[in-house]
Amino acid sequence: MTRTRTTALVAVAVAAATALAACTSAGGGNTPGGSTAGGGGGAEITELKAGVFLDVTSWDPASADIGFDGPYLSAVYDPLVALDNEAKPIPALATKWEWSADRLTLSMDLRTGVTFDDGQKFDAAAAVENLKHLKAGVRSGQAYLNVADVSAKDDDTVELKLTKRDDSLLYFMGLGRSWMASPAAIKADALAKGPVGSGPYKFVADKSAPQSQYVFTKKDNHWDSATYPFKDVQLLPIMDQAASFNAMQSGQLNLQFANAANLPKAKEAGWNIASKPSSWVGVQFADRTGSQVKALGDVKVRQAIAYAFDSAGILQAVGNGAGTATNQLWPVDGQVYDKSMDGKYQTNMDKAKQLLAEAGYAGGFSVKMPMSPIFQAWQPAANQTFGDLGIKVEWVDMAMPDYQKNAPTYPMFLAVIAMSGNDMATLSDQVTTAQWYNPNPSVDKFPEVKSLVDEVEKAEPGAAQTELLKKLNTKLVDLAWWDVWYQADNMYFSAKGIKVQPVTGMMFPTLRFIQRG
Amino acid sequence: MFSFIAKRLLSGILLLAVVTTGTFFIAHAAIGDPTPGLLGNSATPAQQAALRAKIGIDRPLLTQFWDWLTHAVTGDFGTSWRTFTPVNDDLALRLPVTLSVVVFATVLSAVFGVIIGIACGLRPGSVFDRLLKFVSVVLFALPGYWLGIVLVQVFALGLGWFDATGYVSPNISVSGWLRSITLPSVALALGAIVMIAEQLRNSFLEVNNQDFVRTLRARGLSKRRVVRHVLRNSAPAALTVLAMMFVGLLGGAIIVELVFNLQGIGLLTQQSSQNGNIPVLLGLTVMTVVFVVVINLLLDLVLGWVNPKVRDR
Numbered sequence: 001m002t003r004t005r006t007t008a009l010v011a012v013a014v015a016a017a018t019a020l021a022a023c024t025s026a027g028g029g030n031t032p033g034g035s036t037a038g039g040g041g042g043a044e045i046t047e048l049k050a051g052v053f054l055d056v057t058s059w060d061p062a063s064a065d066i067g068f069d070g071p072y073l074s075a076v077y078d079p080l081v082a083l084d085n086e087a088k089p090i091p092a093l094a095t096k097w098e099w100s101a102d103r104l105t106l107s108m109d110l111r112t113g114v115t116f117d118d119g120q121k122f123d124a125a126a127a128v129e130n131l132k133h134l135k136a137g138v139r140s141g142q143a144y145l146n147v148a149d150v151s152a153k154d155d156d157t158v159e160l161k162l163t164k165r166d167d168s169l170l171y172f173m174g175l176g177r178s179w180m181a182s183p184a185a186i187k188a189d190a191l192a193k194g195p196v197g198s199g200p201y202k203f204v205a206d207k208s209a210p211q212s213q214y215v216f217t218k219k220d221n222h223w224d225s226a227t228y229p230f231k232d233v234q235l236l237p238i239m240d241q242a243a244s245f246n247a248m249q250s251g252q253l254n255l256q257f258a259n260a261a262n263l264p265k266a267k268e269a270g271w272n273i274a275s276k277p278s279s280w281v282g283v284q285f286a287d288r289t290g291s292q293v294k295a296l297g298d299v300k301v302r303q304a305i306a307y308a309f310d311s312a313g314i315l316q317a318v319g320n321g322a323g324t325a326t327n328q329l330w331p332v333d334g335q336v337y338d339k340s341m342d343g344k345y346q347t348n349m350d351k352a353k354q355l356l357a358e359a360g361y362a363g364g365f366s367v368k369m370p371m372s373p374i375f376q377a378w379q380p381a382a383n384q385t386f387g388d389l390g391i392k393v394e395w396v397d398m399a400m401p402d403y404q405k406n407a408p409t410y411p412m413f414l415a416v417i418a419m420s421g422n423d424m425a426t427l428s429d430q431v432t433t434a435q436w437y438n439p440n441p442s443v444d445k446f447p448e449v450k451s452l453v454d455e456v457e458k459a460e461p462g463a464a465q466t467e468l469l470k471k472l473n474t475k476l477v478d479l480a481w482w483d484v485w486y487q488a489d490n491m492y493f494s495a496k497g498i499k500v501q502p503v504t505g506m507m508f509p510t511l512r513f514i515q516r517g
Numbered sequence: 518m519f520s521f522i523a524k525r526l527l528s529g530i531l532l533l534a535v536v537t538t539g540t541f542f543i544a545h546a547a548i549g550d551p552t553p554g555l556l557g558n559s560a561t562p563a564q565q566a567a568l569r570a571k572i573g574i575d576r577p578l579l580t581q582f583w584d585w586l587t588h589a590v591t592g593d594f595g596t597s598w599r600t601f602t603p604v605n606d607d608l609a610l611r612l613p614v615t616l617s618v619v620v621f622a623t624v625l626s627a628v629f630g631v632i633i634g635i636a637c638g639l640r641p642g643s644v645f646d647r648l649l650k651f652v653s654v655v656l657f658a659l660p661g662y663w664l665g666i667v668l669v670q671v672f673a674l675g676l677g678w679f680d681a682t683g684y685v686s687p688n689i690s691v692s693g694w695l696r697s698i699t700l701p702s703v704a705l706a707l708g709a710i711v712m713i714a715e716q717l718r719n720s721f722l723e724v725n726n727q728d729f730v731r732t733l734r735a736r737g738l739s740k741r742r743v744v745r746h747v748l749r750n751s752a753p754a755a756l757t758v759l760a761m762m763f764v765g766l767l768g769g770a771i772i773v774e775l776v777f778n779l780q781g782i783g784l785l786t787q788q789s790s791q792n793g794n795i796p797v798l799l800g801l802t803v804m805t806v807v808f809v810v811v812i813n814l815l816l817d818l819v820l821g822w823v824n825p826k827v828r829d830r
Contacts, residue, residue, distance in 0.1 A: 212780035
């Protein structure tokens with residue numbers, strides 16, 4: 001199962017924007033009139049004004065993205081399943097659920113007394129309509145790849161039948177793949193033009209301007225009202241990092257998707273700062289079996305590349321230090337990550353050359369790699385390191401959309417890939433399932449990996465599965481499955497009085513993760 | 518006069534036809550199939566085919582063009598492929614933002630450019646004149662993006678006189694509107710002021726050295742009256758630059774729209790290019806060409822009024 005791949009691309013855009021954005025110069029932290037910039041003047045903040053980076057992709061949950069769409073959709077829609085601060089599924093419109101013994105049937109009890117903005121009732125029939133719509137959805141469908149059928153058992157119970165066990169289904173539903181819309185609006189194909197949900201806020205269309213600002217006011221009688229402290233919400237897509245920071249400084253925003261380069265200024269202003277790993281940066285080996293470039297099929301060559309790169313240096317120089325240098329891609333704040341493994345590929349050019357020589361490539365080898373403007377921040381480091389190793393890289397320039405299309409056809413490429421907050425989702429997204437950034441999973445070609453993957457997928461969810469995932473993680477690091485340089489953080493600045501709880505897997509958290517504090 | 522306007526209008530319509538036709542086919546050739554960009558790379562071939570049918574790009578290109586053209590002549594530019602709302606709505610929403618900034622920037626450029634140009638033309642070689650030369654070099658060397666950021670830091674965040682980002686409609690608050698458009702307009706106008714001043718100064722000096730001006734002085738006309746004659750003869754060059762500036766500023770607005778987070782047509786053009794949203798791109802093209810044609814027509818009329826010989830060309 002896969003998450004929407006656009007998220008991975010968004011991660012590239014974000015990482016590049018963060019890496020390349022110029023630091024803004026000094027500016028006062030106070031707005032005229034003496035109130036604290038960012039809207040925190042000691043009084044309780046009633047209006048959330050958030051700079052989100054990207055515009056909403058679509059108001060139709062089936063066509064929406066997970067990346068930056070969360071705050072927009074969470075204002076107007078309720079999900080069946082939500083996530084808690086640890087990215088674990090928690091009840092929302094589904095009040096409880098139960099797996100069958102073989103984990104191929106998921107039964108969900110539904111909340112009663114909920115109505116959509118157009119007066120339609122939320123019940124099992126509405127949930128079934130929505131789940132079928134999401135399964136057929138262009139972007140949402142990926143979350144439901146293993147769902148064969150959805151049916152209503154009674155007025156407030158739905159059942160999902162799976163073709164294959166799927167331990168990350170609930171996580172994906174909570175991440176942003178179970179927003180419930182009015183069945184009438186779905187049938188009328190009206191959601192692309194505007195939302196019709198049952199969410200905590202009412203969309204104020206006449207004060208909103210597409211791609212510019214979206215205004216919402218809180219409903220009086222929402223079932224989960226306590227979770228949403230702000231009376232009014234304004235969401236502004238601002239892609240330019242300097243403009244967003246200026247808006248934050250002047251008080252036009254009180255929460256922003258931040259650039260790490262502005263961290264000292266944010267501290268100086270006394271804002272709340274929150275960050276969380278969001279994407280991994282490094283070299284993706286698309287050809288681990290050596291079918292295109294024989295050398296890459298040799299583990300010693302991949303290990304040599306891992307030894308050669310100065311990950312910590314690249315993180316500081318390009319990533320503004322916003323992240324963690326590591327050779328793993330399970331999140332550094334998660335259970336599978338093993339800190340002791342980070343010492344495995346300490347930068348050592350001599351060792352790298354020795355490994356290359358042992359593999360029979362003392363003189364290096366030639367390889368073609370794709371390049372697009374967005375990756376140019378990392379290109380000098382890659383050029384120098386490959387050059388020192390004797391690997392002759394011929395860079396093939398292309399536009400970013402073409403990069404996504406063509407990079408996987410090259411034996412290896414520079415990558416910035418979005419991460420998951422769920423360990424089983426990481427396994428499917430990054431290891432076992434073909435994705436644009438992982439066109440040849442090749443798990444079957446590596447028996448040790450294959451048997452570990454099988455064990456993980458059969459294990460009882462929980463501690464036992466986590467232990468097996470740790471073993472798999474160790475094996476993948478040993479095999480230099482990827483050359484991960486670092487895990488880049490997403491960062492958020494908020495005015496005093498607003499606290500953000502970031503979630504790995506969401507580029508911008510949904511509104512339930514934005515609280516007073 | 519009528520034939521003069523008719524000729525200009527006819528050439529404008531011809532330009533509009535050529536540019537929009539060219540844009541239509543070039544955009545389709547460059548963007549190709551927009552469905553992966555609109556749906557994401559995970560869309561199945563069936564889903565892509567469904568969207569192609571929905572937006573009508575499964576038809577022959579000439580059929581699409583004819584369909585677009587017959588609607589466009591009635592002022593209907595179709596539906597955005599991204600939001601499925603009328604393109605006209607997008608344009609109506611964005612145009613006032615850009616026009617506010619560009620018109621205000623043009624006014625600033627005209628007023629200050631003329632004052633500085635005359636001042637330098639009257640005293641060539643003076644400290645002020647040399648300063649203009651120096652400033653013009655510096656301003657051309659400075660990136661507009663950086664200039665915008667500096668203006669924000671000083672006048673919005675430092676002094677708090679203006680808004681740092683965003684646009685306030687004059688329907689909501691006229692003072693708010695002025696606060697929101699002043700800095701972007703100044704950022705946009707600075708280069709234009711210098712260009713107009715330079716142009717007017719050079720033109721002023723050139724006319725000032727002509728025989729008829731010497732004759733006017735010999736006849737004992739007051740300095741003020743001589744300057745008025747010189748200005749009238751120098752004006753066409755400055756007016757031409759001003760009109761070109763307006764069109765240039767319209768295109769250059771994207772930088773200030775980025776820095777000041779103004780959702781105008783500059784950013785819409787950028788977003789539509791990235792999304793492969795051809796109907797919006799075509800709507801923007803038509804609108805821009807219409808502006809260019811109208812501005813040039815107005816310029817010709819003003820030049821014709823200033824200098825009747827122009828009308829005979």
